Amino acid sequence: MTLEHKKNIFVELGKFLSQFSENESTRNENVLYNDLFFNDFLDLILLSQSHNGWYTPEQVYFAVNSWAEALTEENLNQWLSAYDLKEIEPKTVGLILAGNIPLVGFHDFLSVLISGHKVLVKTSSNDQHLLPFLAKYMIAFEPELANYITFVEGKLENFDAVIATGSNNTARYFEYYFKDKPSIIRKNRNSVAVLTGKESPEDFHKLGEDIFRYFGLGCRNVSKLFVPKDYIFDPFFEGIFGHQDVIHYEKYANNYDYNKAVFLMSNFKLLDNGFLTIKEDSSYSSPISSVFYEFYKDLNDLKKRLETEKDQIQCIVSNGTIENSIPFGKTQKPELWDYADNVDTIKFLQSI
Incomplete structure (x- = not known):
């Protein structure tokens, strides 16, 4: 798959997500595969609170809307213009995701796939349904992605690098367990x-x-x-x-x-x-x-x-008081180029 094709897959996913709103979810006939996915995703949003009591429909809709706004051709082009992703040899990257907020691990998922690697995902027990559903939508759009996306329930095996997110305590375990692999280990912040x-x-x-x-x-x-x-x-x-x-x-x-x-x-x-x-x-x-x-x-x-x-x-x-600070009201609306812990995920994925 070319980079342009991969970007197009995520743009189409953004169009799919843009149909869902807390006020009113409206089916757009120009969005592909709505007959297979629209009603099921609407049901999943409404059922998310039964899977995780913190995932109220309001909060899940907010996360979905945020990603719908982020996954545009303009944003993807601006984000990826800083990198040369043509010569990357595909590796398998393990992801250990958190589950504190809906789709919190989506940026890592996006980064691995857009850079040309395969992704091996261990979801949090607190967020086991949203990301796999979106992966199914993407595979429906491009069946070849089935060879690039794997979800696992047990421990990660047969991977070349890992990105793991957890508490300060679990981070120490991750650092020991993955000491022989290229890794990004995220702690409490x-x-x-x-x-x-x-x-x-x-x-x-x-x-x-x-x-x-x-x-x-x-x-x-x-x-x-x-x-x-x-x-x-x-x-x-x-x-x-x-x-x-x-x-x-x-x-x-x-x-x-x-x-x-x-x-x-x-x-x-x-x-x-x-x-x-x-x-x-x-x-x-x-x-x-x-x-x-x-x-x-x-x-x-x-x-x-x-x-x-x-x-x-x-x-x-702040109101501009601190250099490189975020304006009030914007913390949960990060851009694609706003990396967690200020660690450039794409640069890491280029290096493995």
């Missing part, structure tokens, strides 16, 4: 927002999207705020109030009640608005339904600290 006190109500509403999308389960979700000394949080709480419906989801509400109780029993000082607690804490990783904050005195000193601790940070959100 968190995202932060740097506030200056000049943010608008709209900025805070968008920041709420960065905090609450996927219930805060993603590494691109903001879990830590850096705020100026003596910062007043009232505008922040007022700005995120539009996200209050998150407390109506039972699993989130249970976490909110539990974590709030643990904090209070430990005599921690909390600020609370009825669906989010915020707590002063030096850690980057806050529990679900909570965000940590820390005061800073000097912005330049904070910039130096963030650079020093960049291995713990997935992305930084």
